[in-house]
Amino acid sequence: MTIRYSISAAFYAVLMKTLVVCVVLSSCFVSRAEMRVEKLASDIWRVRISRSGDVREGHLNRYGVLEKLAPLAAGDDLTELPVRVVTSLTANGWTLDLPVTRNARIYGLGDVDRTGLNRRGKVYDLRVENIKTYIPIPMLMTSDGWGILVNTTFVSRFDVGASDPDAMTVTAEKGGLDFYVFTGKDAAELIDAYTRVTGRPSMLPIWGYGFTFVAHQWIDQFALVDETNAFRDRQIPCDVMGLEPGWMEKFYDPTTHKRWDPTRFHFPFWRPAGSLNFPAAMERVGMKLSLWLCCKYDLFRYEEECVAGKDTLRQRKALLNGHTENDTWVDEHIEGGDAAKVTAKPDESRMVTAFAGDPHPYQFEEGTRPWFEHLQQFVDQGAQAFKLDGAWQVSEENGVPGRTWSNGMSDGEAHNLYPIVYDKQMATGYERYTGKRAMVYSAGGYAGVQQFVATWAGDTGGGEKPCASLLNLGMSGHSNQSCDMDIFRPQSLHFGMLQTWSQQNNWAYWKQPWYQRKAALDAFRAYLKLRYRLIPYLYTAAAEANRTGWPVMRALPFVYPDVPAYDACKTTYMLGDSLLVCAFTETAEIPAGTWYDWRTDRIVAGPAKEKLAITPDWGGGLYVKAGAIVPTWPEVECLDRGWNDELVYEVYLGADGAGELYEDDGLTLAYRTGGASVARTPLTLSDGPAATFAIGRRAGGSFGGARTVTVRFHGVNAEPRAVTAKGVPAAGEWDAANRTYTFKPVKVGADGADFVLTK
Numbered sequence: 165m166t167i168r169y170s171i172s173a174a175f176y177a178v179l180m181k182t183l184v185v186c187v188v189l190s191s192c193f194v195s196r197a198e199m200r201v202e203k204l205a206s207d208i209w210r211v212r213i214s215r216s217g218d219v220r221e222g223h224l225n226r227y228g229v230l231e232k233l234a235p236l237a238a239g240d241d242l243t244e245l246p247v248r249v250v251t252s253l254t255a256n257g258w259t260l261d262l263p264v265t266r267n268a269r270i271y272g273l274g275d276v277d278r279t280g281l282n283r284r285g286k287v288y289d290l291r292v293e294n295i296k297t298y299i300p301i302p303m304l305m306t307s308d309g310w311g312i313l314v315n316t317t318f319v320s321r322f323d324v325g326a327s328d329p330d331a332m333t334v335t336a337e338k339g340g341l342d343f344y345v346f347t348g349k350d351a352a353e354l355i356d357a358y359t360r361v362t363g364r365p366s367m368l369p370i371w372g373y374g375f376t377f378v379a380h381q382w383i384d385q386f387a388l389v390d391e392t393n394a395f396r397d398r399q400i401p402c403d404v405m406g407l408e409p410g411w412m413e414k415f416y417d418p419t420t421h422k423r424w425d426p427t428r429f430h431f432p433f434w435r436p437a438g439s440l441n442f443p444a445a446m447e448r449v450g451m452k453l454s455l456w457l458c459c460k461y462d463l464f465r466y467e468e469e470c471v472a473g474k475d476t477l478r479q480r481k482a483l484l485n486g487h488t489e490n491d492t493w494v495d496e497h498i499e500g501g502d503a504a505k506v507t508a509k510p511d512e513s514r515m516v517t518a519f520a521g522d523p524h525p526y527q528f529e530e531g532t533r534p535w536f537e538h539l540q541q542f543v544d545q546g547a548q549a550f551k552l553d554g555a556w557q558v559s560e561e562n563g564v565p566g567r568t569w570s571n572g573m574s575d576g577e578a579h580n581l582y583p584i585v586y587d588k589q590m591a592t593g594y595e596r597y598t599g600k601r602a603m604v605y606s607a608g609g610y611a612g613v614q615q616f617v618a619t620w621a622g623d624t625g626g627g628e629k630p631c632a633s634l635l636n637l638g639m640s641g642h643s644n645q646s647c648d649m650d651i652f653r654p655q656s657l658h659f660g661m662l663q664t665w666s667q668q669n670n671w672a673y674w675k676q677p678w679y680q681r682k683a684a685l686d687a688f689r690a691y692l693k694l695r696y697r698l699i700p701y702l703y704t705a706a707a708e709a710n711r712t713g714w715p716v717m718r719a720l721p722f723v724y725p726d727v728p729a730y731d732a733c734k735t736t737y738m739l740g741d742s743l744l745v746c747a748f749t750e751t752a753e754i755p756a757g758t759w760y761d762w763r764t765d766r767i768v769a770g771p772a773k774e775k776l777a778i779t780p781d782w783g784g785g786l787y788v789k790a791g792a793i794v795p796t797w798p799e800v801e802c803l804d805r806g807w808n809d810e811l812v813y814e815v816y817l818g819a820d821g822a823g824e825l826y827e828d829d830g831l832t833l834a835y836r837t838g839g840a841s842v843a844r845t846p847l848t849l850s851d852g853p854a855a856t857f858a859i860g861r862r863a864g865g866s867f868g869g870a871r872t873v874t875v876r877f878h879g880v881n882a883e884p885r886a887v888t889a890k891g892v893p894a895a896g897e898w899d900a901a902n903r904t905y906t907f908k909p910v911k912v913g914a915d916g917a918d919f920v921l922t923k
Contacts, residue, residue, distance in 0.1 A: 229612040246310040274301030278629035282731040315342040359713030363615030365643040370830030374403035376667035381408035384428035406454035418460035420538035443546025450802030454549035464571040536593025554607035583608035591616040618644035626656040638715030654783030659747035705740035707826035742792035746785030758790035790818030806830030817879035
């Protein structure tokens with residue numbers, strides 16, 4: 165339902181029975197204005213106020229970053245907004261005032277500040293900047309049961325109770341006023357509503373959740389293949405090998421004319437793509453190639469062509485056949501326009517001076533080709549992942565006063581928009597060209613980043629602040645985050661391996677794991693094997709993120725909203741539903757309930773604090789809550805599909821529990837359609853004198869039929885009196901020292917099976 169109000173005069177307030185919005189206008193600047201209020205869902209509203217009387221879409225909507233949600237039917241009630249909103253329009257900008265209760269806890273804003281989780285009491289400027297604010301997100305949610313997304317790409321300032329403890333004030337010096345309000349009883353419901361507006365987190369290819377190693381920047385093709393084999397020979401799991409900017413003939417080449425450095429990387433001219441080149445050799449042993457990128461390209465012309473229903477992206481088939489005609493295509497994120505074809509020369513581009521008045525003018529490339537088109541040749545040659553450096557997408561060099569972009573936008577409006585459009589074009593370009601999921605990881609982003617790319621915490625290494633960064637992004641709807649790890653520190657290994665996705669950046673150093681002392685190498689290998697064992701658990705959590713918006717790395721306030729003290733826990737988080745991780749801390753903060761130490765099965769009763777024993781081979785805390793069902797895989801060296809013929813279920817007694825196992829092909833986009841393309845298996849645990857772990861009936865695709873299943877019960881204090889599997893007596897082994905009972909492997913089909921342990 166949409167309601168429009170025409171507003172005029174020096175001061176006018178709208179106070180309705182069904183809506184509470186106060187609009188203050190200045191007669192000096194505004195002669196006529198319009199306010200449009202739309203109810204998009206039972207828990208989502210959109211409010212737009214135009215000083216000219218012409219309410220337009222913002223560029224995040226125009227370019228398909230935000231989801232297009234139709235207003236509810238006219239018969240639906242426009243119920244009262246959950247918060248009184250007071251707005252003031254000025255000549256060019258606006259102010260938005262929202263009351264917050266004195267004890268309200270406030271979360272969000274993405275990676276705008278790394279000092280804490282509760283945003284109350286500080287002022288934040290939302291501008292994409294290198295090191296400082298890689299991924300600001302103009303979204304906040306409160307423990308009062310509502311949240312807000314400010315739909316602008318101009319720099320905005322959020323005063324979150326700093327000036328007035330009873331108020332939150334958002335200001336911008338330029339732009340129209342456009343914001344969404346959403347409601348929910350807790351952070352889970354609020355993030356669900358928010359990501360229905362900004363898009364659900366994407367699922368990476370299964371191998372994206374393994375381990376990514378970024379090689380030395382001056383490596384050549386021979387050393388690269390040798391290092392691939394070094395991982396395999398030393399039984400160190402790894403799925404992605406990344407190249408830094410030295411792979412290019414011109415170091416840090418940001419243009420669409422980049423080429424391989426011919427002195428270090430050779431492709432046979434008679435067959436540049438195929439089984440004869442080095443990426444194919446890597447792929448044959450399960451290693452994917454990732455290429456570092458930077459971009460100085462006017463991305464907005466292509467977006468405008470998509471809005472108009474025009475596109476110069478020639479399809480793969482046309483390229484391979486030597487065709488040059490253009491195909492009409494409409495971005496599925498955007499409503500199409502006139503669908504008319506455009507004429508463009510494939511090589512047409514030019515360097516334009518950003519601001520002629522600058523004594524050191526920056527140049528950006530402007531052309532008719534879509535950015536991703538020039539990368540197709542590298543995909544054909546074997547590249548399967550791309551790393552988007554912070555250069556130019558997050559630096560001030562991408563923000564030059566006086567520039568006007570090809571879409572007519574000033575640099576002030578385009579600066580925050582540029583990284584998210586870059587992320588979008590990379591992800592969607594790869595998906596359309598290959599039909600597969602994109603593994604694109606970026607240093608920069610803005611609202612909606614979660615639906616396009618994975619991110620890492622920039623050039624900041626591991627530590628308490630990057631940990632807070634990832635948790636804040638999770639509380640802002642973004643799930644696929646990571647951070648570089650320092651393999652010389654067990655604390656950094658612990659954090660780096662227990663994230664949504666995992667990487668190590670060697671860059672210009674000698675951090676290859678086999679160049680470490682034996683103890684450090686053993687610790688590195690053990691952590692990686694732990695991560696790969698947990699892949700089905702992490703993959704299931706990633707599928708839940710895609711379905712609900714809930715992060716894989718969950719700040720304690722997300723899981724335990726009734727414990728205000730957890731706002732101070734920047735280094736403790738839940739990894740999925742069942743695992744508690746303590747990183748970069750000497751003290752474990754353990755919530756209420758019964759918990760198991762992952763390595764020793766020692767039981768801890770929470771809430772409690774206990775000192776962690778940091779050793780050369782173990783860098784933090786890892787606990788499992790009672791009632792947990794943790795699906796794991798046997799050891800593998802790489803990942804090529806989203807299911808396995810063998811499963812090991814770790815089942816923790818002490819409480820009833822429930823969960824699921826998610827499976828799919830691991831590579832294609834079919835996960836978005838569901839149905840037969842994915843499989844979900846319900847899992848339940850009923851504890852008691854006869855503890856029963858039930859693998860329910862699998863719904864969806866079969867993915868290989870029956871599995872070989874091993875079930876291990878934890879917390880078994882005495883040898884069981886009886887055990888059954890699939891309704892018949894079963895064999896197994898009771899480990900008195902570790903208090904576990906392990907069933908011998910059995911075959912379990914799509915109908916499921918029960919495993920019963922009588923105490």
